[in-house]
Amino acid sequence: MTDQENSNLQPDDPETTGHSWDGIQEFNNPLPRWWLWCLYASIVWAVLYTVAYPAWPMISGATPGLLGYSTRAEVAEEIDRYDALNADLRTQLTEVNLAEVTQEAMPDLYNFSIQSGGATFATWCSQCHGRGANGVQASGYPSLLDDDWLWGGTVDDIHLTIAHGIRNEEDPDARWSEMTAFEGILSDEEISQVVNYVLAVSDQEADTSLAAAGETVFLDNCAACHGDDAMGDRYLGAPNLTDRIWLYGGSPEAIEETVRHSRFGVMPPWSGRLSEAEVRATAIYVHSRGGGE
């Protein structure tokens, strides 16, 4: 504070507030009173708002508010509304022959299935098969996008797989097969021969003499399931060993691991947990992702 008066004050200037610091003074330009009333009104509004709507945090949840407003309830209402709108499509979907649901023949049902099946897939299937349905290669979660199917790739095959799962004990209708673990049954030498044979039939680098010997081992032990031509058997879920797609990896080490200890991929059944319409929509969705047969 100084006692110095500001000599720059003009006769027309408004009054000052009386504050002065280093010769700098503050004009008093009063705020309009209605502005103050607007502030009071906003405060009243804020209080009323917290009474009317959910606001104050409590130990378990918040005060509900007198108007009973709830975003959850609104969402539930919206869901019910759309469920009601889609009820016809859902009934139709459970009755129709799945193979007939195509973009051209039944565009409404097809688009509904792609959308709702996509949502179901994202919720329940993506944990194993990936958000993009590409699986986790070499870890036993098959890609659903490619053209190779262990148990069949028609929409009805896919539907059966989703409904009952694979090799689970919860569902008696689950697809079932079990590969023998050959460690102890085959000698180490025979194992290395058959591994090289599998490498050879899948067009990979292999030791030719071992592979030649491996053919006999294969025909005696493996061909019963994988076929004489190693092309697999969909009835048993036995993979085709001649293509480029490997569920558990196609390296010599991975193949040897499979021969010695076998593999046993399990998928849960969904028909109890999801409605039939959801299972069917999901089958159509999976079928549409580029691999459907």
Added chain:
Amino acid sequence: MSSSDAPPKLYAAQEPIFPKKVKGTFRNLKWVIMFVTLGIYYITPWIRWDRGPSLPDQAVLVDLAGRRFFFFWIEIWPHEFYFVAGLLIMAGLGLFLFTSALGRVWCGYTCPQTVWTDLFYTVERWIEGDRNARLRLWKSKWDFRKWRLRITKWIVWLLIAVATGGAWVFYFADAPTLLWDLLTGQAAFVAYATVGVLTATTFLFGGFAREQICIYACPWPRIQAAMMDEHSLTVAYRDWRGEDRGKGKDREGLGDCIDCNACVNVCPMGIDIRDGQQMECITCALCIDACDEIMDKTGRERGLIDYLALTDEANERAGNPKVPVMRHILRPRTLIYTALWSLIGVGLVVALFIRSEIGLTVAPIRNPQYVILSDGSIRNTYDIRIRNMTQGDAVFRIGLTSDEILRVDLEGGQDLMVDVPADETLLQRVYVIARPDDPAATADRTELRFWVEEFGTNERAYQSQSFIGQGTQ
């Protein structure tokens, strides 16, 4: 230090303002602008425009649900939003241009707040009389006559306010249908809410808040002040000519100002322009009209209050001749703004004429980046979006150009032809496959180009994309 002992007041009551009716050049200009702007605002949604079946026949329509903007023969799609961005930039530059040349002309003549307040003052004057009558009414008791006048005024204001809010919603839906729906109670809630909010704000801002909005609520005065310089024209008082002001016949030692307060009485902002430039002044120039009338009566030269630049003051005080108005307006700064403004305008017009009627966007699906098929082929997936902006159904052929050998498949196993109805968009999933011996299958990334061609015409659209192969990693 302040000498009074009482603490200064922090809040002030609103001072009512009773602007007097005025005649003159600028008042006429304001009438014309009010007529034209309000006319455009109210009438535009009712203009019809035949676009053929299945398209709206309203000349100007913002179709939010269909995500289209119709403006006479022009139809803007969402991906062409740069037109709107361009217009906004032009509006910005236009404001720079006008403000640097003529100060707050926007505020004084075209701002909706000014236009509607002016309209409300006109109604007030028509019902309650001019300044003196209104002042008397203000002070008088709340008797029957006062109530009658006030209520009549409020009703007319309310009608104007409803019409204002009402006109706005017509830009977003077919006007005749919406009007009928609004009247019969069938319109959407949002339509009523919009009309309601705009009615309330028009009524309150135009009827009661008036100059308070300009002074306290609006950010423009501050921003505009930053766009002006010492050459910008604003309304000012030639105090070197007017002072010392004084009443009376004997003008000995007095300036041209007869201290009649005509300029103060007409000011809608309630200020005295003779105190110098003030932030409240919206440069509406009504005080110029008022003073010019007085100057005519007293036989002095007009322009005691005038559009002046800061540079004029020093210049005229020194006794130099007046600088012509055009010299203030045409100077490098305004010319540069004009050039930029025109450049963008020309660019938009050119863009409007060369834009294609078909559009293509290709979005690669990168989860996963590629899929290995059983024969070792590599497959990439793309979602392509074809926009048919013509007004007839069209058949498009989808194709691919690449130096490498690649194959295209559409989802659902269709051939490469797709139908897209008029004014619609088609989303089609497309697979591109590289055989194991194609270079693209082993390369990291291969450039390719999608195109669509409209069957029967030669209209084509392209988009470049890349194909992800197994790469080197």
